[in-house]
Amino acid sequence: MPNLGQLALAIALILALYSIAANIYGARRNATDVIVSARHAIWAMTAMVAIAAVSLWVGLLTSDFSLEYVASYSSTTLPTIYKITSLWGGQQGSLLLWTLLLSTFASIVAFQNRRRNPEIAPYALAVMAIVAVFFLGMLNFVTRPFDLMAVRPVEGSDLNPLLQNYWMAIHPPSLYTGYVSTTVPFAFAAAALITGKLDETWIRTTRRWAIFSWFFLTLGNMFGARWAYEVLGWGGYWAWDPVENAAFMPWLVMTAYLHSVMIQERKDMLKVWNLALIGLAFFLTLFGTFITRSGVISSVHSFTQSGLGPYFLTFLILIALVYTGALLYRVPDLRSPAEFESYLSREAAFLFNNLLLVGIAFAVFWGTIFPVLSEAVRGVKITVGPPFFNRVNGPLALGLVFLMGVGPLIAWRRMTVKNLASHFAAPAIIGITTGLILFGVEITQWYVLTAVSLVAFVAGTIAVEFGRGVTARRHMVHESTPRALVNLVSKNNRRYGGYIIHVGVIMAFVGIVGSSFFRVEVKKSVKPGESFAVGPYQLRFQSLNPLSTPHLESATAEVEVTRDGRPVASMFPAKLFYKKPQQPATHVAIRSTPLYDLYVVLAGIDDQSGMVTFQVFLTPLVFWLWAGGLMMVLGTVITMWPNVRERAAIAEAISRGKEQIAAEPAPGGE
Amino acid sequence: MRIRSRFFVGAGLIAVAVGYLIYAAIENTSEYYMTVNEVAARQASLEGQALRIAGRVSSGAISWDPVTLTLKFGMYQIPNADDDDAVKKVVVSAPPVFNVICVGQPKPDMFAPNKDVIVEGHLDGEGTVSATQVMTSCPSKYKPKQGQ
Numbered sequence: 001m002p003n004l005g006q007l008a009l010a011i012a013l014i015l016a017l018y019s020i021a022a023n024i025y026g027a028r029r030n031a032t033d034v035i036v037s038a039r040h041a042i043w044a045m046t047a048m049v050a051i052a053a054v055s056l057w058v059g060l061l062t063s064d065f066s067l068e069y070v071a072s073y074s075s076t077t078l079p080t081i082y083k084i085t086s087l088w089g090g091q092q093g094s095l096l097l098w099t100l101l102l103s104t105f106a107s108i109v110a111f112q113n114r115r116r117n118p119e120i121a122p123y124a125l126a127v128m129a130i131v132a133v134f135f136l137g138m139l140n141f142v143t144r145p146f147d148l149m150a151v152r153p154v155e156g157s158d159l160n161p162l163l164q165n166y167w168m169a170i171h172p173p174s175l176y177t178g179y180v181s182t183t184v185p186f187a188f189a190a191a192a193l194i195t196g197k198l199d200e201t202w203i204r205t206t207r208r209w210a211i212f213s214w215f216f217l218t219l220g221n222m223f224g225a226r227w228a229y230e231v232l233g234w235g236g237y238w239a240w241d242p243v244e245n246a247a248f249m250p251w252l253v254m255t256a257y258l259h260s261v262m263i264q265e266r267k268d269m270l271k272v273w274n275l276a277l278i279g280l281a282f283f284l285t286l287f288g289t290f291i292t293r294s295g296v297i298s299s300v301h302s303f304t305q306s307g308l309g310p311y312f313l314t315f316l317i318l319i320a321l322v323y324t325g326a327l328l329y330r331v332p333d334l335r336s337p338a339e340f341e342s343y344l345s346r347e348a349a350f351l352f353n354n355l356l357l358v359g360i361a362f363a364v365f366w367g368t369i370f371p372v373l374s375e376a377v378r379g380v381k382i383t384v385g386p387p388f389f390n391r392v393n394g395p396l397a398l399g400l401v402f403l404m405g406v407g408p409l410i411a412w413r414r415m416t417v418k419n420l421a422s423h424f425a426a427p428a429i430i431g432i433t434t435g436l437i438l439f440g441v442e443i444t445q446w447y448v449l450t451a452v453s454l455v456a457f458v459a460g461t462i463a464v465e466f467g468r469g470v471t472a473r474r475h476m477v478h479e480s481t482p483r484a485l486v487n488l489v490s491k492n493n494r495r496y497g498g499y500i501i502h503v504g505v506i507m508a509f510v511g512i513v514g515s516s517f518f519r520v521e522v523k524k525s526v527k528p529g530e531s532f533a534v535g536p537y538q539l540r541f542q543s544l545n546p547l548s549t550p551h552l553e554s555a556t557a558e559v560e561v562t563r564d565g566r567p568v569a570s571m572f573p574a575k576l577f578y579k580k581p582q583q584p585a586t587h588v589a590i591r592s593t594p595l596y597d598l599y600v601v602l603a604g605i606d607d608q609s610g611m612v613t614f615q616v617f618l619t620p621l622v623f624w625l626w627a628g629g630l631m632m633v634l635g636t637v638i639t640m641w642p643n644v645r646e647r648a649a650i651a652e653a654i655s656r657g658k659e660q661i662a663a664e665p666a667p668g669g670e
Numbered sequence: 671m672r673i674r675s676r677f678f679v680g681a682g683l684i685a686v687a688v689g690y691l692i693y694a695a696i697e698n699t700s701e702y703y704m705t706v707n708e709v710a711a712r713q714a715s716l717e718g719q720a721l722r723i724a725g726r727v728s729s730g731a732i733s734w735d736p737v738t739l740t741l742k743f744g745m746y747q748i749p750n751a752d753d754d755d756a757v758k759k760v761v762v763s764a765p766p767v768f769n770v771i772c773v774g775q776p777k778p779d780m781f782a783p784n785k786d787v788i789v790e791g792h793l794d795g796e797g798t799v800s801a802t803q804v805m806t807s808c809p810s811k812y813k814p815k816q817g818q
Contacts, residue, residue, distance in 0.1 A: 340677050348677070355681055359688035366692055371703060381703040383722060384696060391695040396688065523776060525736035575779075584779040603776030606736040613736055613776045 002067055005055030006146040012048035012103070013136040015041045019129040027122035027195075035122050039110045042125060045132065046103040053100050056093060056145055060086055066152040069093060069145050075158040075580050077551040085169040086159045088176070091293055091308065092145035097173065098289065099135040101180040105209075106132065109184055117205055123191035124184075124202075131183055134315050142307050158580035161552075167227035175220025175247055179285040181213035182250060185257075186282035189275050193326040198333055203261050203274065208640065210278075214258055215636045217251040222629040233586040233601045235521065235617035237625070240389040245368045246288030249361045253281040256357035259350050259407075266412065267347060271334040272327065273354070279323045284361070286316055291368070342414035349407040356400050363392040390516070398450055401509060404502055405458035408465055427460030451513045455506045462499050469496075489638060497639030501632050508628030514621025522618075523603070525611040535618040537598060538562045544605070544612060553577045557602045557612060559589070573602040573614070594627075596620040701790070706747040710766035713797065722790050723799065724748065728767055729783040741772045741781075741804065748786055768793075772801040780806040 019041040026034030056069065060083045065071040073089040074082075087093045106128040113121035139145060162168070185206035192202040224247060229237035238244060257277040263270045290312045340347055367384045374382040409423045435453035443449065466485070469492075473484035489496040524532045531540040542558040556574040560567065571589035578585060591598040597619045604613035702716065706725040709716060725745035732743040744767045770789055781787070781804070791801035 343676075343680065348680075351677070352680065352684065355684045359684060363688060363692050370696070370700075380708075382700045383703045384700050387699040388695045391699065392688075392691040395691060523739055523774065525739065586779070601776075604736065606734070609736055611736045613739065615776055 002055065002059065002064070002146045002148065005052040005059075006144070008048040008051040008055070009136060009139050009146075012045045012052070012099075013133065013140050015045035015048065016129045016132040016136055019045065020126045020133065023122040023126035023129065027119070027126075035118075038122065038125065039114065042103070042106050042110045042129065045129075046100075046107045049096075049100050049103045049136075052139075052145070053087065053096055056087060056096060057084065060084070063156065065154070065156050066148055068147045068149050071149055071153050071156045073156070073159050075156040077580070078156075078159055078164075079551075081166075081169060082159055082164050085163070085172075088172045089159045089163055092139070092143045092147075094172070094176075094289075094293065095135055095138055095143060096145050097176055098180060099132060099139060101176055102128065102132055102135065102183060105181055105184055109187075113205070117201060120188060120191040120195050120197050120202060120205075123194050124187040127187035127190045128183055131187075138308060138311065142311060155580065158578065161576065161578040161581065161583050161585040162231055164578075164585075165227060165231050167223050167230060171220060171223035171227050174216050174223055178213050178216030178218075178220050179250065179288065181209055181216065182254065182278070182282050182285050184209040185213070185278050189278045190323060190326070193275065193323075193330050196330065196333065198271065198330060200265060203264060207261070210254065210258060210261070211636065211640055214251070214254045215633070215640070217247070217254055218629070218632055218636070221247050221251055222626070222632075226626065229622075230588060230590065231585075233588050233603075233615075235519065235599055235601070235615070235619065236515075237622070240364075240367070240386045242368050243292050245364045245389075246284075246291050249364055249368075250281050250284040250288060252357050252361040252364070253277060253284055256354045256361075257281055259357075260354050263347055263350050267338050269336045269338050269340075269347065270351070271336055272331055275327055275330075275334070277354075277358075279320075279327065280358075280361075283316065283320055283323075284365075286312075286319065290316060344410065344415040344417075344420060346407060346410050346412050349403050349410055353400060353403040353407060356396050356403070360393050360396050360400075363396070364389065367392070394447060397509070398447075398454060401451070401454045401458060401506065404505065405454065405461040408499065408502075409461050423464075424461070426464060427457050430460035431457030445517060448513060448517050451509065455510055458502065458506050462503060465499060466496075490641075491643075493638050493641050493643050497635045497637075497641075500635030500638060502635075504628045504631030504633075504635055506628070507624045507631055511621050511623065511625030511628060515619045515625070518620045520618040522616045523613065524616075525604075525606070525609075525613040527611055532614075534598070534616045535596075536563055537568065537618075539600070539614070539616065541612060541614070550579070552579060554587070555602070555605060556587075557614075559600055559614070561591070561598065569598075571598070571600050573600045575602050575605060592623055594621075594623045597622050706745060706766060706768060709768070709793065713793065716793050717795065718792055720790075721793060721799070722788055723768070724786070724788050725768070727781070727783050727785050727787055732783065734777050736777075739774050739776065741775070741777055742770065744769050745787065745789065745799075768797060768799050770799045770801050770804070772804050775803060778804055778806045 019038045022034050022038035022041060025031065026038055056067075058064075059067045059070045060074050061080070063070065063074060063076050063083075069090060069092055073086040073093070078086070088097045106125060109121070109128065110125055113124075117124075185202070188202040188206045192198050221244075224244065225237040228239065228244075257274065260270050260274055260277060264274050290309075293308055293312070340351070342348065367388050371381050371383045374380060405427060406424075409427075411419065415423075431453045434456035435449050438449055438452055466488070469488040470481060470484045473479050473488055474481065477484070477487075479487060489500075520535055522532065522534045526532060526541045528541055528543055531538050533539075538561070540560040540562070542560055545556045545558065547554045547556065554574050554576045556572050559571045559573065561569045561571060569591050571591060572587075573589040574587035576585045576587055577583070586601055586603075589600045597617070599617040599619060601615040601617075602612065603615040606613070699720075701720040701722050703722045704724070706723060709721065709723055723745070726748045728744040728746050730744055732741075734741050746765055746767045770791075772789075772791070778787075785806055788805045789799055789801045790803040790805075791799050794800055
């Protein structure tokens with residue numbers, strides 16, 4: 001099997017190289033048969049990469065420790081599910097997963113465009129094949145997943161215990177799906193720049209891919225945060241670690257992109273900006289993979305030792321230079337006929353939302369690379385931690401939330417002040433009243449007051465939008481309120497799906513603000529039978545129960561939680577010790593309610609005194625972060641759902657024998 | 671063209687605001703990340719500065735009081751942690767050892783003599799590090815393989 005995998009990767013590399021040449025040659029010479037063969041090469045490449053991935057999976061499942069990768073990231077006692085997920089537990093496997101996803105997406109694009117976009121699709125596929133060549137080159141020559149051990153060990157050194165968790169099973173594939181699928185819009189943008197076909201074709205063709213990518217980036221970030229919350233045991237879910245930032249930056253830029261393409265579709269503006277944004281998003285997905293995989297952030301010195309780093313950096317710089325060069329070359333062709341007319345317009349709101357999102361992405365980028373820069377420039381490594389990111393991004397987030405309320409209600413082109421007042425009076429009153437109520441209950445932090453008032457304002461604007469739509473349907477089509485609501489959303493799914501995503505975002509924002517400002521932490525060492533208080537709860541440590549399996553040892557504490565003498569819950573935080581990697585881990589006990597989470601960590605066991613140290617967090621509203629994530633998922637699914645009108649439009653376009661399928665109709669209700 | 675330039679002003683203001691926030695936050699929140707020897711070399715100038723110090727727990731006296739959550743230990747330079755020649759020249763005789771006191775945190779997992787740790791805190795007058803946090807450097811999956 002290892003030989004098969006290695007061979008498959010070599011063939012895949014050759015096929016990818018062939019596909020680049022054939023796509024470009026075929027498109028230039030208009031040679032259909034060559035383009036068809038290039039497409040077949042993409043499909044064959046995908047089959048080869050799949051064979052390689054399956055070979056590695058077989059190695060992992062059969063515990064074939066002659067493979068260095070299996071010996072490093074698996075063991076005989078590892079549960080089967082984690083044998084499967086250890087495919088992305090290490091560097092080589094992660095890159096293999098990247099390549100598998102990339103070639104799969106390229107195959108789908110090749111299939112989707114077999115009769116469409118004859119002018120740009122071959123170039124887009126060539127761009128995807130170039131990216132594939134880079135990753136396949138790494139897999140073939142630099143970080144090879146099928147390298148063999150000199151001596152076959154009897155046992156593997158096991159998957160990192162922190163990764164033996166179901167969130168870690170689904171987080172990397174989600175994030176990578178999000179990362180890799182940005183390649184599709186990027187490839188079409190690059191193809192538009194190469195061919196000079198700079199109309200909206202590239203945007204329309206890849207709109208679903210962009211939303212798909214955003215969806216999985218959202219999931220990836222949420223799963224990662226949830227994993228950190230449940231597994232790391234420090235009571236938080238986001239530490240502004242470089243690895244987290246690497247996942248967050250592409251999400252920010254893709255969010256900006258999804259908004260600004262609407263301006264181009266409606267107003268034919270921001271063409272250069274959109275091309276730049278998608279380039280930046282793709283760059284950041286590569287950059288994210290680079291910093292998590294090369295070790296450059298932990299130290300400049302480890303960078304050169306990892307083998308991968310210098311190649312990756314070269315590829316990144318090349319991509320950035322070539323794409324920027326092409327974009328600058330095309331700028332004269334990208335002049336927009338329309339212009340901004342007023343600050344009080346939807347275009348302006350979207351533009352400023354874009355600037356804030358990119359501003360946040362830049363701040364995160366700067367904070368992430370600052371230690372490396374300072375080490376390189378000044379010789380002293382200066383790190384910035386969570387306080388830096390919170391200080392910079394906190395105020396910017398307020399601006400974004402404000403614009404989230406303004407954008408959907410404000411008119412295109414320009415709005416009169418009178419109009420403005422009539423649209424925003426109700427939401428503004430809701431926002432201000434909420435702020436006053438909070439102030440009345442003695443919440444005085446300016447940030448919290450502003451944040452919650454703005455959230456109420458946004459909720460008000462969304463309610464107004466739904467209200468207007470439902471009322472209009474009730475009067476025009478004479479529908480009952482629930483039916484009007486369902487039809488409103490299903491007939492304008494892009495628009496109202498977007499609003500539902502916004503609801504999710506403000507729910508998550510409430511969760512973030514609540515958990516950041518009002519978290520209570522108690523640390524206490526107790527003996528069995530002793531109690532201590534956390535907020536309104538009494539926690540009583542009953543007993544400590546040890547357990548040993550061949551895979552791990554554990555000690556589980558039984559904690560009885562009461563409130564005003566009434567029993568609330570029994571919680572079982574535990575300390576684990578994984579035997580093969582000789583590594584400890586913690587198992588946090590969480591009791592979650594919409595008001596607050598009780599989060600109990602068994603932080604230490606002192607053998608001498610027989611005392612057990614607990615670290616307990618009472619975190620308000622963190623529930624809403626996860627609920628908001630679910631809401632964003634729901635909203636995105638609604639947005640992506642094939643629309644009846646859109647399907648009719650596509651059918652019509654096909655029946656008219658059009659080459660290019662028109663995008664779905666613009667959102668209604670204008 | 672006038673309207674266009676007005677938008678550049680708006681965009682410029684946002685850019686300036688972002689830039690200022692970044693600048694101010696770096697001034698206020700940055701920590702020096704140093705090894706034990708680097709700290710020893712410029713001890714005088716670092717007093718009160720927020721530091722993250724990488725070092726190794728010495729095998730001498732480690733005291734842990736679970737009731738008050740007080741951890742005391744000494745830390746010294748990780749051998750060969752830094753291949754910077756300038757630092758090596760500083761170390762001529764007795765290698766510097768800093769005493770670390772960390773109050774109010776649980777003892778980290780894997781804390782033991784000769785383990786590598788990262789300590790966050792301040793250097794006080796007597797060359798003691800009062801730490802807000804002690805982290806055992808974990809074998810992260812993100813670390814590259816060191817050599818072969």
